[in-house]
Amino acid sequence: MSSIALITGATSGFGAACARRFAAAGWTLVLCGRRQERLELLRAELAMTVPVHTFALDVRDEAAVNAAIATLPAEFAAVDLLVNNAGLALGLEPAQRCDMADWHTMIDTNIKGLLYCTRAILPGMIARDQGHIVNIGSVAGTYPYPGGNVYGASKAFVKQFSRNLRADLLGSRVRVSNLEPGMAESEFSQVRFKGDERQAAQVYAGTEPLRPEDIADIVFWVATRPAHVNINSVEVMPVCQAFAPFAVSRNHPDGN
Ligand code: NDP
Ligand code: 8X3
Numbered sequence: 718m719s720s721i722a723l724i725t726g727a728t729s730g731f732g733a734a735c736a737r738r739f740a741a742a743g744w745t746l747v748l749c750g751r752r753q754e755r756l757e758l759l760r761a762e763l764a765m766t767v768p769v770h771t772f773a774l775d776v777r778d779e780a781a782v783n784a785a786i787a788t789l790p791a792e793f794a795a796v797d798l799l800v801n802n803a804g805l806a807l808g809l810e811p812a813q814r815c816d817m818a819d820w821h822t823m824i825d826t827n828i829k830g831l832l833y834c835t836r837a838i839l840p841g842m843i844a845r846d847q848g849h850i851v852n853i854g855s856v857a858g859t860y861p862y863p864g865g866n867v868y869g870a871s872k873a874f875v876k877q878f879s880r881n882l883r884a885d886l887l888g889s890r891v892r893v894s895n896l897e898p899g900m901a902e903s904e905f906s907q908v909r910f911k912g913d914e915r916q917a918a919q920v921y922a923g924t925e926p927l928r929p930e931d932i933a934d935i936v937f938w939v940a941t942r943p944a945h946v947n948i949n950s951v952e953v954m955p956v957c958q959a960f961a962p963f964a965v966s967r968n969h970p971d972g973n
Pocket of ligand 2: 854855856857865898899900901
């Protein structure tokens with residue numbers, strides 16, 4: 718019997734690439750996201766290869782998450798791998814100018830949505846003493862940058878929650894990993910800049926960013942280590958991205 722992967726945010730970017738990567742290896746797929754038509758296209762593409770179950774889901778809706786997981790068809794119910802991928806950044810303004818509604822959306826999706834999915838899936842994994850949760854964090858959860866404010870903080874939550882889950886799961890065979898990518902080209906920047914294609918394109922101009930397929934390869938590698946091996950975290954950037962020195966303001970009135 719093939720392993721079963723449930724991937725949130727499968728309608729685009731990393732999630733869709735993960736669906737294709739795991740399908741290529743024969744995994745059974747449970748795919749969700751809000752855009753039903755994208756899910757249907759993905760199912761049409763992949764269901765010839767592997768069993769695929771799709772359902773429209775907004776991960777911010779706790780009751781909907783619980784209902785969807787509780788009513789998975791029997792052949793899809795024993796989820797071996799949860800890829801908590803659904804997430805987004807909104808805006809790149811300094812904190813004092815941010816839209817509070819954007820902050821709510823990021824917290825509700827990146828933090829609370831991930832918690833709802835995890836909490837709904839975990840009891841089954843514990844009961845079967847088998848399973849793996851791969852969370853999609855970000856380098857933004859470790860390294861601050863201007864305008865990263867709540868997005869980075871939400872990914873710092875994902876990082877520490879992943880580690881704390883490992884502490885709680887000690888003694889079980891359930892694994893937890895946090896994947897922390899840097900700049901990758903997907904719909905991420907179109908979402909961040911609310912459909913401003915020009916601003917989104919500028920993020921990747923003149924660079925060779927990570928591709929969703931690069932991330933899918935890493936998720937697949939993390940998920941296919943021997944059962945006694947837990948990859949705690951993977952941080953990955955494109956070669957064209959690196960670190961800057963600390964920023965220093967030189968506006969002090971007593972300065973030279
Ligand atoms: P995309 O915008 O291409 O994909 C995001 C996915 O999340 C979509 O499938 C979207 O589906 C889904 N999603 C967003 N909100 C919700 C919601 N409320 N309920 C259900 N699904 C939702 O971006 P990426 O593939 O790049 O991003 C995937 C993850 O990777 C995110 O968590 C992001 O923060 C993270 N990441 C991205 C990086 C990058 O540079 N691209 C780098 C590091 C991390 P739909 O709209 O159909 O609901
Ligand atoms: C996305 C990467 O650097 O745009 O998580 O925040 S970054």
